[in-house]
Amino acid sequence: MKSLMTAIRASVFLMILCGLIYPLATTGFAQVLFHNQAEGSLVTQNGNVQGSELLAQGFKGPQWFHPRASAAKYDPTASAATNAAVASKDYVKTVKDNVDQLKKENGNMGNTIPADLVTTSGSGFDPDVSPEAAKAQVPRIAKATGISEDRLITLINQQTKGRSLGIFGDPRVNVLDLNMALQQLK
The missing domain is CATH 1.20.5 (Single alpha-helices involved in coiled-coils or other helix-helix interfaces)
Structure with a gap:
């Protein structure tokens, strides 16, 4: 006891x-x-929550910078990667479809398409794209908004974050922050 x-x-x-x-x-x-x-690292503008700097969100329309594709369709309750092997037929078809869609939206981009524009991230919610991926979208956005390509590239350069602690990762651009800055230009 x-x-x-x-x-x-x-x-x-x-x-x-x-x-x-x-x-x-x-x-x-x-x-x-x-x-x-x-x-939650919320981003606000004029007192309104626009999103989180840690989660990607889908931006529709030719006037916006688009994030990486999301296997979870940007639904934060359904975080998921594709789990497809890079050699699988499904993965190859998905990437090819993404390349075709990207070329349809942005015109002929040549043979150098940034990988992060046609592949999903591990979590499906990567909020950043490479500066090259952002710059690849400039002609479409310039045409849709009337903002010059030079001004858009300057905006991307201003929003580009370097490597973490100067050595980790690659330079990146947060798509939400970039689109909020773009909205200020309009």
Whole structure:
């Protein structure tokens, strides 16, 4: 009986510590030290939430920069990669269809199409594209908006983020931030 009571007290103590005190403490520290990240890294403009800098969202229409394709169709409740092997017929067909769609939207792009415009990211929600992928969309956006290609390329260069800590990853452009900056130009 003594062992049973000890086990019950230990269980109650650990439930309170691990199930209540620890989550409240870590949430409190996160809110104080990393408030923006704890709230989802939301991007606001004029007091309205436009999206999260961590999640891609689909932009429709020729006047916007488009993000990478999403296997989850930009639904954050359905995060998914394609899980298709690069040599599979399905994957090859998907990439070919994406290339065809890209050429249809942007005109003849030659043989150098940035891979991130026709392939999905691992999570399906990569919010960034390479500067080359953003620049490949410039002719379409210039035609749709009337903004000069030079001004759009300058905008992309201004929005380009370098490697993390100067050595990790590749230069990238957040599509939401880029489209918000584009909206300011209009």
